Amino acid sequence: MSETVYEVRDVQQTYGGRTVLRIPHLEVRQGEVLSVLGPSGAGKSTLLRLLALLEAPARGQVRFHTGARWVTHDTAAVDDRRQITMVFQRPVLLSRSVQANVRYGLRVRGERDAHARVEAVLRRVSLDRLAQAHVRTLSGGEAQRVALARALVLEPRVLLLDEPTANLDPANVGLIETLIREQHAQSGTTIVLVTHSIFQARRLATRVALLIDGELVEVAPAPRFFDAPQDARTEAFLSGEFVF
Amino acid sequence: MLALIYTGMGLPPVVAGLFVYVLFSRAGPFGSLGWLFSMRAMIVAQTMLATPLIAGITMGSITSVDPDLRPQMHALGATPWQAVSTIALEARFGILLSVIAGFGAIISEVGAVMLVGGNIEGRTRVLTTAIVLETRRGHFALALALGVILLGLSFVTNSIIMLGQGRGRWRP
Numbered sequence: 503m504s505e506t507v508y509e510v511r512d513v514q515q516t517y518g519g520r521t522v523l524r525i526p527h528l529e530v531r532q533g534e535v536l537s538v539l540g541p542s543g544a545g546k547s548t549l550l551r552l553l554a555l556l557e558a559p560a561r562g563q564v565r566f567h568t569g570a571r572w573v574t575h576d577t578a579a580v581d582d583r584r585q586i587t588m589v590f591q592r593p594v595l596l597s598r599s600v601q602a603n604v605r606y607g608l609r610v611r612g613e614r615d616a617h618a619r620v621e622a623v624l625r626r627v628s629l630d631r632l633a634q635a636h637v638r639t640l641s642g643g644e645a646q647r648v649a650l651a652r653a654l655v656l657e658p659r660v661l662l663l664d665e666p667t668a669n670l671d672p673a674n675v676g677l678i679e680t681l682i683r684e685q686h687a688q689s690g691t692t693i694v695l696v697t698h699s700i701f702q703a704r705r706l707a708t709r710v711a712l713l714i715d716g717e718l719v720e721v722a723p724a725p726r727f728f729d730a731p732q733d734a735r736t737e738a739f740l741s742g743e744f745v746f
Numbered sequence: 747m748l749a750l751i752y753t754g755m756g757l758p759p760v761v762a763g764l765f766v767y768v769l770f771s772r773a774g775p776f777g778s779l780g781w782l783f784s785m786r787a788m789i790v791a792q793t794m795l796a797t798p799l800i801a802g803i804t805m806g807s808i809t810s811v812d813p814d815l816r817p818q819m820h821a822l823g824a825t826p827w828q829a830v831s832t833i834a835l836e837a838r839f840g841i842l843l844s845v846i847a848g849f850g851a852i853i854s855e856v857g858a859v860m861l862v863g864g865n866i867e868g869r870t871r872v873l874t875t876a877i878v879l880e881t882r883r884g885h886f887a888l889a890l891a892l893g894v895i896l897l898g899l900s901f902v903t904n905s906i907i908m909l910g911q912g913r914g915r916w917r918p
Binding site: 554584586588590592594596597607611653656 | 814815817818819820821823824825828832835836
């Protein structure tokens with residue numbers, strides 16, 4: 503049995519008095535690609551921010567295993583947090599060059615001599631020719647690839663991806679999915695992928711969770727989730743008959 | 747606080763000068779310091795005029811940085827201090843503008859320094875007050891020459907500030 507990386511227990515998250523997420527129990531296992539599916543506003547991004555330890559839940563606990571001990575938002579040290587990296591749906595890049603953006607995470611870790619690593623990751627995301635370009639000259643797809651590159655260069659133990667291909671053309675979607683697949687296969691990185699695309703989850707996930715209206719409806723290995731869903735709402739969501 | 751800063755940004759220099767005058771006059775609360783008609787009183791008045799300008803423009807440029815930047819920097823491993831530094835660097839042009847605006851307000855100011863400095867030759871006379879004096883005396887050529895020197899000083903100082911901004915900054 504795989505080692506558990508995250509344990510989410512009795513979690514509720516509220517914003518302005520409104521409960522946006524309720525998860526009685528969820529585990530993320532070492533080396534898996536867990537895809538979190540659900541319609542817009544289901545609480546997928548909220549779950550990802552909790553897993554990134556960027557915010558604490560209003561109730562319950564999100565625990566992350568560092569390899570040595572369990573930590574939470576309140577107890578995690580900087581080095582613990584640095585095992586986790588997140589790519590946001592709308593990446594905000596620094597108003598500098600592509601290379602400077604990709605180098606950022608390494609520099610905050612005090613790794614000054616990381617030119618070779620930055621160059622290698624830029625080649626992986628096919629942005630090596632744009633290394634010196636200012637980010638304002640990039641297309642949406644290129645900007646998203648910079649966001650992915652600045653996460654991949656850190657070689658994180660856990661990679662959290664919040665709809666990394668939303669609003670991108672098929673070529674960019676294909677490229678980003680290939681990068682995610684390679685990262686998982688080559689480094690065994692634990693990946694939590696938030697998406698609203700059933701097809702993307704099918705292509706990438708080893709396990710799938712469905713969130714609807716802040717509630718965790720079903721979690722299952724990908725083949726079972728898609729071929730033999732246990733919950734009627736999952737069935738409706740997969741068949742496109744889900745009514746908001 | 748915000749209202750105070752914005753009011754300060756539009757503070758008429760003469761009013762600031764009058765306030766400092768009252769503070770440092772013989773009967774004022776800081777009269778015993780003997781700072782009236784000295785450089786010290788002029789510095790206090792200039793600081794009172796420049797600080798709200800610098801604070802207001804800096805605040806505006808910091809708040810114009812995308813609020814999503816901070817969590818994204820944290821997600822990349824930045825400590826709170828590193829994230830704040832990064833935000834300040836993103837707002838660097840606005841911060842630079844605030845320094846230039848503050849400097850511009852000070853170097854071109856007449857009313858407050860005249861009031862609290864007294865325009866005493868060799869002690870509290872500055873280029874702007876000297877220009878006023880020479881114009882009143884009818885020495886227009888000298889006043890114009892001083893004006894050109896003032897402009898030149900402003901140009902050189904601003905150029906140095908801008909050059910300094912482009913170098914030696916910490917770039918995470």
